[in-house]
Amino acid sequence: VKALNVELAERRYPVYVGQRLLPAAGAILSRIGFKSAPVVITNRKVLRLHGRAFLDSLRKSFGRVPVLCIGDGEKYKNHATLLKIYDGMFRAHADRSSWILAFGGGVVGDIAGFAAATFMRGIPFVMAPTTLLAQVDSSIGGKVAIDVAQGKNLIGSFHQPAAVLSDTEALATLPKRELAAGLYEVVKCGAIRSEALLSYLERHLARIMDCRQDALAHIVMQSARIKADVVAHDEREAGLRMILNYGHTVGHALEAATGYRKFKHGEAVGWGMIAAAGFGRELGLLRPDEAARLSALIRRIGRLPSLDGISLDRIWDAIARDKKFQSGGIRMIFLPGLGQAEIRTGIDPVSLKRFLQEFLELKGNLKN
């Protein structure tokens, strides 16, 4: 088991990465100071696949452990589920001294974290993320939220967990598409901060897709470290943290243009990074061989859902609505080289639109 500390202005918390962490959860959490039982928030699928040893371990350390199951999927990350969580907590006699343990993917983490941020004006919470995306991305950084009719993640807060337990063995039961969706975020971490991580992915992709534990632990640790480092410098997203949005201008637009049904978020970011690399190359900001290398790695991970039938107008509407579109031009993240990122403002919308038109015509292939 490896541990890393997320260092923030006011406090720090540990992120544990490795095997057999779920069956040791009770011991680990009591060692870091928890004395009473948590309220576990999860869903039935995760509970069935990985709940038994996890709950046994918690019960051994804390006695009776209330478990609240929410519906599975993004469509349950809403206020109705949130109210059910509060209600379940009151029924379990939770109070100001209680704490929440979020056990599942990013949906569980986001909503359980928001419940923790707001229940009795805020109680501690711990994350036990069970998807690759949650281990490398959503469990780090303290953003918690729910979706509303007006958009995703529009009601939320910053609430840092007290600890994160990322058991890489849990990833063995993930469908390949979910694993791939998380891997695009790992590629993003490498692209903006670590050429070494990109080259590790290139060398070990097959072993990662096979869920070899040493390889998973390596990429989870490296990505968590990168995200933690960026967040530590910019907890509330005033500047640097924006580089985590590499590939997201086009990625978000693709998701919005297809009603959030066609692409998993990570897949949209995969396309978004290919587009950003191609556009960066066109602007003379990224070397052609580096753009090609990044796009080849992304394509090796799996088959991205096709761009067929997606209209430029819809993508453009979404980009124009996005907060990154300012009066003086568009704000985008570019890579001056693989492993480095910079925020650029004032990007000419006309050239981006022209690039995207061609990108769609070439079905996401970059020009030679």
Ligand SMILES: NC(=O)c1ccc[n+]([C@@H]2O[C@H](COP(=O)([O-])OP(=O)(O)OC[C@H]3O[C@@H](n4cnc5c(N)ncnc54)[C@H](O)[C@@H]3O)[C@@H](O)[C@H]2O)c1
């Ligand atoms: N807070 C942040 O900073 C942040 C960052 C990125 C994404 N997010 C949020 O994360 C969410 C997406 O997270 P996600 O991709 O983990 O989706 P998810 O939570 O919906 O999980 C994907 C699917 O995998 C299942 N699952 C979970 N663990 C499993 C396991 N070990 N084996 C088999 N199946 C398992 C889930 O039940 C679900 O069906 C979105 O709501 C997004 O907004 C938040």
